Amino acid sequence: MPVHAMDENSRLHQVQAMLESGALQRSGVLLNALTAAEIAHLLESLPLTEREILWGLVGDQDGEVLVHLSDEVSADLIKKMDTAELLAAADGLDLDDLADLIQTLPATLTTQLLDSLDSQRRKRLESVLSYPEDTAGGLMDVDTVTVRPEVSLDSVLRFLRTLGERVPENTDALIVVNREDHYLGMLPLSRLVAGKTSDIVAEVMRLDFKPINVNLSDNEVASRFEHHDLVSAPVVDDDGKLVGRITVDDVVDVIREEGEHQFMGQAGLSEDEDMFAPVMISARRRALWLGVNLVTAFLASWVIGNFQGTIEQIVALAVLMPIVAGMGGVAGTQTMTLAIRGIALGQLSSANMRWLVIKEFGVGMVNSLIWAVIIAIIAGIWFHDINIAWLIGVAMTINLLSAAVGGAVIPLLLDRFGIDPALAGGVFLTTVTDIIGFLAFLGLATHFLL
The missing domain is CATH 3.10.580.10 (CBS-domain)
Structure with missing residues (x-):
């Protein structure tokens, strides 16, 4: 089967088999039959050692391939190229692609690359680079008819x-x-x-x-x-x-x-993170996010600790607590995902936020009533206690409603303060739903059952 007709998984298996057997010439022939985007996908799918070998087999398309790679993978491969190779790779690229590539280079290489261009091409490239990357100016190509x-x-x-x-x-x-x-x-x-x-x-x-x-x-x-x-x-x-x-x-x-x-x-990761990055680099990046999550977990634990006496007297509460918090987290995530999408598409702002809150509050009300009844029945049968049944039903209703409101409001508040809601929204929402869920459930139990 021609290599261009293979699916990506079959192509990856074939390349890995060739590299493991030392068939480098056949691997090079295979690469020549692929587009730059397909080669980039292969490189990103390979572990570091195999990726470096395959990169050495890429021929005249290396500049186009670099443009299609994620920033992290591209930067790693650029480190392994000498100046002459890099200048050759950049030669012939469209100006918009060259602008994308040059923004991933170290300052010294950027200067050398700019110096290698003729005055007209350099002037046009600098005009593109003068605009922020996330604007129309950063996207545009100055080649027009x-x-x-x-x-x-x-x-x-x-x-x-x-x-x-x-x-x-x-x-x-x-x-x-x-x-x-x-x-x-x-x-x-x-x-x-x-x-x-x-x-x-x-x-x-x-x-x-x-x-x-x-x-x-x-x-x-x-x-x-x-x-x-x-x-x-x-x-x-x-x-x-x-x-x-x-x-x-x-x-x-x-x-x-x-x-x-x-x-x-949503997992605290960058979209450019290399799937096969070295262990220590990946661990260092994720450690901060895990630390933030640990702080929020301690807050929830502190709330639970204030009701330690209640839990010791009514063991069933410890069994049912994760249900209340978990349902709130899922409901809030559904609303938050919708809100983040609305912000990204320019459909959600302070002008129409209250309508989203009202709508999601209504959705939360319907779902909370349905699931509160179901969970109350299950808990009542499980523990043979009608008080436990109505208690978890009420706590579930409170938490689902707060999750609906929080999921709608938190992303917009974060966006207003310049914080990326896609990155930080999950942590804030989890904290809200956990604390409110535990407070409602354990607080009601302390007040009515003791």
């Missing part, structure tokens, strides 16, 4: 023929600008080929295509592409002057990275 509004379609077609393969990828429209490079509109290729050659650009161009401001956040850019089904979009500065364009392949990377960030952040 522009036309004037007064020229004929015949002239545009002849211009495109002269460009040939130098036309940038994902070019679905040409950007119309005036002599001062101020954005005027878009000329879709469909209108270009369908129009009369004698028509002028101003007669057939689109005037309703809104450009993207260079300072717009990458998440807002992704939202614009999603809502309008864009393939590419022009980027302008505050004066309306064209500075570049963004293409859909860059936006796909933004969406993927945001999804990975939210998923990994």
Whole structure:
């Protein structure tokens, strides 16, 4: 079976078998049949020793491969490259890819790489690097095809023929600008080929295509592409002057990275963390998060310790406590995940937060009543005690309602204070649900059963 037709798992097994048997030449042939993105995926899937061997077999695609790797894996491989290899890898990269690569390099290598570029390419690269990475300016490519509004379609077609393969990828429209490079509109290729050659650009161009401001956040850019089904979009500065364009392949990377960030952040991990990083490096990174979690666990334990006498007299409470806390944690996580997604997509803010809180409170009320009754019945049958039954039912209701409110409010509060809710929200929510759950359950037991 051709290697490009294999699924990723089969390809990984074949590469590992080749490396273990010492068939390096066959491994190199296999790599040459893959795209840069596929090679990057293979490298990230291999342990460090095998990864280093395979990296040595990557040929002319090494620059493209570095761009597709996660920051941590890319930085590790760059350390093993000498300056000449790195400069050769960077040669030929598109400016937006080169900008991504250069931001992972040490300062000394960055200077050498910039010095190796011709003045025009360096100036264009520095213009991209002058914008924050998470903005439209950081995403854009300065390679654009522009036309004037007064020229004929015949002239545009002849211009495109002269460009040939130098036309940038994902070019679905040409950007119309005036002599001062101020954005005027878009000329879709469909209108270009369908129009009369004698028509002028101003007669057939689109005037309703809104450009993207260079300072717009990458998440807002992704939202614009999603809502309008864009393939590419022009980027302008505050004066309306064209500075570049963004293409859909860059936006796909933004969406993927945001999804990975939210998923990994719930465990206190970085989306760029290398799965096969050295043990001590991974342990050091996770130690801080475990320490924070330990502090919150001590808070919950302190609450329980205040009711030690109650637990000693009614042992059933110790058996049922994890149920109350666990149900609250799950319910809160469901709401918090929804809220974090809303913040990331720009759908949730202080303007509509109260409506989400009201809705989630209603959901919590319905679920708490259902599960409170079920758990109360189970606890009553289990311990043959009606007091234990209604007690856990009431505590469950209180905790599920507080979890619903906390799951909606905590992410927005963290975001307002500049704290990433995907990273820190879980710890705060767990603390809230554990403490309220234990306080409600043990407090009610102390008041009514003793």
